[in-house]
Amino acid sequence: MIYDVVIAGAGPVGLFLACELRLAGIPVLVLERADDPRSPLKRLPFGMRGLSVPTVEAFYRRGLLNDIAPPASPRQRHQPGHFAGIPLDHANIDTxxxxxxxPNPADANAAADMEHIETTLAARAAMMGAxxxxxxxxxxxxxxxxxxxIRAGGQTIRARWLVACDGGRSTVRKAGRFAFTGTEPEFTGYSVQVELADPEKLPIGRHYTPTGMYFQSRPGTIAMVEFDGGAFHRTQPVTLELVQAVLRRVSCTDVTLTSLNLATTWTDRAFQATNYRDGRVLLAGDAAHIHSPLGGQGLNLGLGDAMNLGWKLAATIRGTASAGLLDSYSSERHPVGAQVLDWSRAQVALMRPSPQTRALEAIVRDLVGTRDGATYFAGRVWGVALRYDVGGGHPLAGRSAPDFELADGTTLGGxxxxxxxxxxxxxxxxxxxxWAGRWSDRIEYVASDAKDTLGLSAVLVRPDGCVAWAGESPPDERELTAAAARWFGEPQR
Ligand SMILES: Cc1cc2nc3c(=O)[nH]c(=O)nc-3n(C[C@H](O)[C@H](O)[C@H](O)COP(=O)(O)OP(=O)(O)OC[C@H]3O[C@@H](n4cnc5c(N)ncnc54)[C@H](O)[C@@H]3O)c2cc1C
Structure with a gap:
């Protein structure tokens, strides 16, 4: 037996990719190292993950949003976000x-915990036949x-394609011919849940000190970074004594811990595979890129990879893909990943414990406080500035499709x-x-007026929700045909 696709890793990215491939009818096997997907680190408070607008849109378009972050639940939040802890003011953002x-149900960022995201995606993937x-x-x-x-669990499994969604220390990436390049860490980060003997010594909130930064979101729930070059990350057990010593150094207090309930460490190591494809092996999610969790973008980046890759790999397997379609996965997603890594590096640079950095931070804070500044940062933090280079002259091409409300009350997203x-x-x-009849096996044709057409006469949307072509009246059929052939392959005979 030979599988069309084997996915290594049932984290959020592997599971979402499995859903995408099943949507296209592709048989998928997901192999996961852990027996039990549950972990205290995937639950609140450390398991909380911010979901950017592209992620929320992706879930909305696949009918998953209400399961993952229902609008009325505390999971959903409409926060403007921050850059290196500098909050954006909603009132300042020029939308x-x-x-x-x-306006649509997916036009705001949200939040959900990892365990809930994984459980929901695993149930959906299994229900769809993965x-x-x-x-x-x-x-x-x-x-x-x-x-x-594929050598896995003492057996050999055959597949046409292997996708590595096995996280930052990906075995598949290391076993393949992937160059992984980037910058080494400046700090060790700690997320801990502790009991404090003298909580009055440690104020709530984010605090920069001459030796690092700590953020106490509620009593005893602390994230802190120590600029030690990443020396402590996974080099020794994270004991109460170690955490207390680091917390004392970083907070410049003599605070005392009475117990350590939960702890994990991380760094700002920022590396990325130079190409996401080697022959029949592809990388997605943390397997393709790692960076510090500051700013919370890794999951969003990985889910974006899955949304971009799923339909392209499916079309390649079905034999309908245009030449180069699968390679456009890497050429579209690599620059997005590189930008996120730089975004994370820039935040690290604003956290260094030095007078120069504090001076620079004050300037950035002033800029974030301006209307243009807040709008620029919101575009990046929310993910709404994302645009792929799909060619074509229209400013909407390459952007996420507007959620047009059609005459029958349905929406494009739906x-x-x-x-x-x-x-x-x-x-x-x-x-x-x-014209549409020529691609009717791959492109659904919907003729309808819309509540607001944004002055357009027609829009061609890829399966991942990206606008492949947009036209005003009269539509340029030659341009539309070129866009369809590029993203959907040759027309039917
Ligand atoms: C403290 C913290 C806070 C964060 N906050 C945010 C946030 O707010 N927003 C955000 O977008 N991101 C955030 N992130 C990042 C985000 O959690 C990751 O980017 C995301 O989990 C990556 O998903 P993944 O599926 O690629 O990898 P993983 O979640 O690492 O999943 C990989 C899976 O592969 C399995 N596996 C590993 N090796 C093998 C193997 N050889 N064979 C089979 N299976 C294997 C693992 O067991 C695991 O289940 C945060 C990260 C941390 C640490």
């Missing part, structure tokens, strides 16, 4: 800078021109649940219906 965004085997570690692989032999391409034609008397 008219993103004229193609329409096979998930837990307690099986991928140990290595060999690939030939037409298949990959119509992307099947994971197919979509041609939205606002001028049903025009020529595009005949």
């Amino acid at each position: 008219s800078q993103w004229p193609y965004r329409l 096979e998930i085997r837990r307690g099986i570690e991928v140990e290595g692989f060999e690939q030939s021109g037409d298949e990959v032999s 119509r992307l649940g099947a994971g197919r391409g979509l041609l939205l034609d606002f001028d049903a008397r025009g020529p595009l219906q005949a």
Whole structure:
């Protein structure tokens, strides 16, 4: 037996990718090293993950948003966000800078805990027919021109494609021919839950000191960084004594701990694979890029990888993909990852314990306080500035499709649940219906007026919700045909 796709790792990225592939009808096997997916670190408070607008949109378009972050639950939040702890002021953000965004249920960031995200995605993947085997570690692989032999749990499993979603220390990435380059850490970060003998010595909130930074969100729940070059990360057990010593150094107090309930360490090591594809092996999520969790973007980046890769790999397997479609996964997602790594490095640079850094931070704080500054930072933090280079002259091309409300009350987002391409034609008397027939097996044609068409006559949307082409009246059929061929392959005969 040979699988079309084996995914290494049932973290959020592997599971979401499995859902995307099943949506296209591709058989998928997911291999997960851990027997039990549950962990205290995946629950509150440390398991909380901020979800950016592209992630929320992706869940909305696949009918998962209400399960993962229902609007009325405390999981959902509408916070403007921050940069290196400097909060953005909602009132200062000029949303008219993103004229193609329409109000919709997914137009705000949200939050949910890791365990809930993983449980929901695992249930959806299994319900859609993905096979998930837990307690099986991928140990290595060999690939030939037409298949990959995967060594896992003492057996050999054959697949046409292998996708590494096995996290930052990815076995698959290390076993493959992937260059992984970047910058070494400046600090060790700690997330701890402790009991304090003298809590009055440690004020709530984020505090920069001459030796580092600590952030106490509520009594005893503390994140702190010590600029030690990452020396303590995974080099010794995180004991009460160690945490107390670090907390004393970083807070410049003599605070005393009476117990240590939970602890994990991390660093600002920022590395990225130079290419996300080597033949029949692909990387996604933390397997492709690692950076500090400050600013909370890693999960969003990984889920964006999965949304971008799923339909491209499915089309490649079905034989309908245009030449170069699969390689566009790496060429589109690598620059997005590189930007996130730099965003995280810039935040680290603003946290260094030096008078120069505090002076620089004060200037950045002033800039964040301006309307242009707040808008710039919000575009990056919310993820709404994201744009792929898809060619074509329209300013909407490459951006997330506006959530048009159609005449029958349905929305564009609601119509992307099947994971197919979509041609939205606002001028049903025009020529595009005949045109659409040529791609009817891959592109759904919807002729409808909309509450607000944003002055467009038609929009071609990829399965991942990205606008492949947008036209004003009269539509340029040649440009539309070129966009369709690029993203959906040759038309039917
Ligand atoms: C403290 C902290 C806070 C964070 N906050 C945020 C946030 O607010 N927003 C955000 O976007 N991101 C955040 N992140 C980052 C985010 O959690 C990760 O980027 C995300 O979990 C990556 O998902 P993944 O599926 O790629 O990898 P992982 O979640 O690491 O999953 C990988 C899976 O692969 C399995 N595995 C590993 N090796 C093998 C193998 N050889 N064979 C089979 N299975 C294997 C693992 O057991 C695991 O289940 C945070 C991270 C930390 C540490």
